[in-house]
Each structure stands twice: as C-alpha cells, then as structure tokens.
C-alpha cells in the first residue's frame with residue numbers, strides 16, 4: 169500500500185443506509201430529519217446516502233433537498249424489456265437516484281444471484297451513470313473454515329467489471345453472519361479483510377484502487393460505530409436496521 173496516499177488522501181467517508189423492504193410514505197419524515205441535520209451543520213465531513221424501497225425513491229429525492237444521495241437497492245442488467253417486477257438502472261437514475269446497491273447477500277441468497285449477474289448489474293449501473301455499491305462477504309461456515317479471503321477474493325474477481333474508479337464503485341464488505349444478528353467481527357478481523365480488499369483493488373486498478381471506498385456492513389449501531397469506523401481501510405458503513413431511524417443514523421454519522 170502507498171501509505172502516504174492513504175494518510176493524505178483518504179477517501180471521504182460514506183455512510184449509506186439500506187432500508188431493505190421497510191418504509192411506507194410516512195418514513196419520508198426520516199429523510200427530512202436527515203436533510204435538516206445536514207443543513208443545520210450537524211453532520212461533519214461525511215457523505216450520506218439512503219437506499220429506500222423503490223416505491224419511495226422519487227419522493228425521497230424530493231424530500232432530501234439535494235443534501236444527501238438517494239439510491240436503489242438493486243437493478244436489472246438490461247436497460248428495459250420483458251422482466252416483470254424488475255427495475256433498470258436507467259429507471260433508478262430517472263427517478264433521481266445517484267447510486268445502487270448490487271450483489272447484496274440477501275439478493276445473492278433469495279434470488280440466486282451469481283457473480284456474473286452482479287457484474288452485469290454493476291455494468292448497468294455505470295451505463296446509467298450510477299455509483300455501484302457492490303457487496304461481498306462470507307458465510308459463517310466459510311469464516312469458520314478460514315476461507316473468507318478466498319470467498320471475498322472470488323466475489324471481487326467475478327463481480328467487479330474492468331474500469332472501476334473511486335467515482336463509480338464503492339465496495340461493501342458485509343460478512344453474512346453479521347447482518348441483522350448483532351454480531352460483528354473483531355476490529356482485527358475487519359482490518360485484515362479490508363486490507364485484503366484494498367490490495368485486490370490496487371492490484372487490479374492501480375492508484376484508483378486506493379481511492380475506492382470500502383464500507384463495512386453488518387450490525388453497525390450507534391454503540392459500536394466509533395470503534396468500527398476507526399479501523400484502517402474502513403471508509404464508512406452500509407447500515408441496515410439502524411438506518412431506519414434518523415436519530416440512530418445521525419448518531420452513527422457522528423462517530424466519524
């Protein structure tokens with residue numbers, strides 16, 4: 169690693185909330201609370217994003233007043249066509265989204281999404297001008313077998329297209345066993361796998377790989393965020409449950 173670059177030009181942190189399948193229109197109040205906090209100067213030098221359900225994206229874009237990014241939780245690889253129930257990256261962009269989560273473990277599990285599928289979705293995001301927040305992470309048994317770098321390395325190699333830059337890609341490391349469980353890896357374990365991911369990105373993309381943000385996700389809460397966000401090569405967080413309430417989300421942001 170280029171230590172001088174890492175110290176002087178560390179990426180600006182990103183705290184992204186993934187609401188998953190939660191949120192009716194009343195939840196837009198949470199977006200308004202975040203907007204007001206940013207406008208009041210209560211959020212420091214950190215980028216904020218919320219990925220609500222697709223039904224709320226357009227309204228969330230209106231509610232956020234341009235002071236935080238709104239994103240999708242998934243997109244199809246094609247721009248349009250006979251894919252009932254799916255949403256294209258172009259549709260997300262048309263609704264005002266600036267980013268989209270791809271390859272979340274809940275999509276990889278529930279919808280059997282493979283690495284080539286995630287790669288196609290990432291390319292679709294880029295085609296539509298969106299930042300792809302690409303998720304990787306091992307299962308509990310893979311961690312217990314000491315295979316986490318093998319698994320994550322395979323996901324990166326298979327899912328990340330050529331041409332990644334800090335402006336079009338964010339990687340989110342989310343150990344599947346830590347999602348929604350209240351469990352988190354140790355800081356040493358997070359440091360080790362984030363360093364591994366950084367190395368893979370630099371090997372493949374050169375200096376651009378130094379600037380690609382690597383988020384940690386999995387049971388990030390106000391009570392543990394400070395310690396998790398202080399880990400080297402952790403450039404922010406992908407937050408699930410604790411992003412549903414603006415007060416919790418802002419408390420996490422305050423830890424950076």
Ligand SMILES: O=C[C@H](O)COP(=O)(O)O
Nearest residue numbers: 186347348386387408409
């Ligand atoms: O996308 C977010 C992650 O799946 C983390 O969810 P969680 O914070 O509820 O564990």
